Amino acid sequence: TNGSAPAVPSDQYDSLYLSPVTVGSSTLHLDFDTGSSDLWVFSSLQAQSSLVGHDYYMVDPAKEKQGYTWKISYGDGSGASGKVYADKVVVGGVTATAQAVEAATAVSAQFTQDVDTDGLLGLAMSTLNTVKPQQQKTFFDTVLKQLAQPLFAVDLKYHAAGSYDFGFIDKSKYTGAINYVNADTSKGWWGVSATAYSIGNASTSATVSGILDTGTTLLYVDTPIVKAYYAKVKGSKMDNTQGGYVFPCSATLPDFSLTIGGVKQIVPGKHINYSPTSAGNCFGGIQTNDGIGFSILGDIFLKSKYVIHEMGSTPRIGFAQQ
Numbered sequence: 001t002n003g004s005a006p007a008v009p010s011d012q013y014d015s016l017y018l019s020p021v022t023v024g025s026s027t028l029h030l031d032f033d034t035g036s037s038d039l040w041v042f043s044s045l046q047a048q049s050s051l052v053g054h055d056y057y058m059v060d061p062a063k064e065k066q067g068y069t070w071k072i073s074y075g076d077g078s079g080a081s082g083k084v085y086a087d088k089v090v091v092g093g094v095t096a097t098a099q100a101v102e103a104a105t106a107v108s109a110q111f112t113q114d115v116d117t118d119g120l121l122g123l124a125m126s127t128l129n130t131v132k133p134q135q136q137k138t139f140f141d142t143v144l145k146q147l148a149q150p151l152f153a154v155d156l157k158y159h160a161a162g163s164y165d166f167g168f169i170d171k172s173k174y175t176g177a178i179n180y181v182n183a184d185t186s187k188g189w190w191g192v193s194a195t196a197y198s199i200g201n202a203s204t205s206a207t208v209s210g211i212l213d214t215g216t217t218l219l220y221v222d223t224p225i226v227k228a229y230y231a232k233v234k235g236s237k238m239d240n241t242q243g244g245y246v247f248p249c250s251a252t253l254p255d256f257s258l259t260i261g262g263v264k265q266i267v268p269g270k271h272i273n274y275s276p277t278s279a280g281n282c283f284g285g286i287q288t289n290d291g292i293g294f295s296i297l298g299d300i301f302l303k304s305k306y307v308i309h310e311m312g313s314t315p316r317i318g319f320a321q322q
């Protein structure tokens, strides 16, 4: 089988993208996340006050995986935890009949206040799943064998609705060739490495290793690259109070690219103006990966491409121009 689900920006800045998913008998709007591996949802196990504004999963005690728990925390300090159920999950017509559904009993304020997000659907390797005493499969792993092809394709868009395709490549969603590289899945993520970067039309050799991550909004790369980029943006500065590089909203932003598999993957300058700040300037879509230890190729990087994640005998990533 095959299936496709829309990916709709949650706000005017593309902070995150939401996709409709049937979980049990509820339709929830989840953030598909290639940077983590838990399918967790707001649930009836939480206090009503935490559920205001959210759709949530009505747990059925008969479906509980007794004694199973989960607890996840992310780099921004957000997180959630709870219990585990086995229930039907449907994404774009693709059905997992007994998918591990991680029902929240506690969710951090970062998620509770974001009333549009009813949970996350992890699409990294199942080796990163946090369920104890036994790790559970991601939705993709659960349905893999029933898919016509062992892949999903990510089509996130700039300030517009895109899609996630499961089991097939949609030729109408890209132009030109698909450029494939092997994925490094050894750390549980969809890892890739670049051999150069370019700012405007100046290219520099460098090794940039990172992960593809639909669950992270921005593009985080090594500090020297970030400094070199904003050196080309008049009036830009690192503003610690705002948590990153900012610049005058009228600034012209150069394109940025990473050369992966010998092909320049270009991020248009326009996409690097992420959002206005409360201080009257604009916040950069490229920021430093200080303290993370690798680069995170988040939505800012992804939203100009059609990216195929293929879990064949050798996991591969395919890049094509939207």
Ligand SMILES: O=C(CNCCc1c[nH]c2ccccc12)Nc1scc(-c2ccccc2)c1C(=O)NCc1ccccc1
Residues within 6 Å of the ligand: 016, 031, 033, 034, 035, 036, 074, 075, 076, 078, 110, 213, 215, 216, 217, 291, 292, 296
């Ligand atoms: O966790 C994910 C993907 N799921 C995100 C779900 C999510 C976390 N808040 C959310 C808020 C809304 C929607 C989804 C999420 N990716 C990875 S790999 C390494 C790090 C990391 C490790 C150490 C330090 C920093 C990052 C992260 C990370 O924390 N990204 C989020 C982020 C990255 C930078 C800044 C903020 C957040």
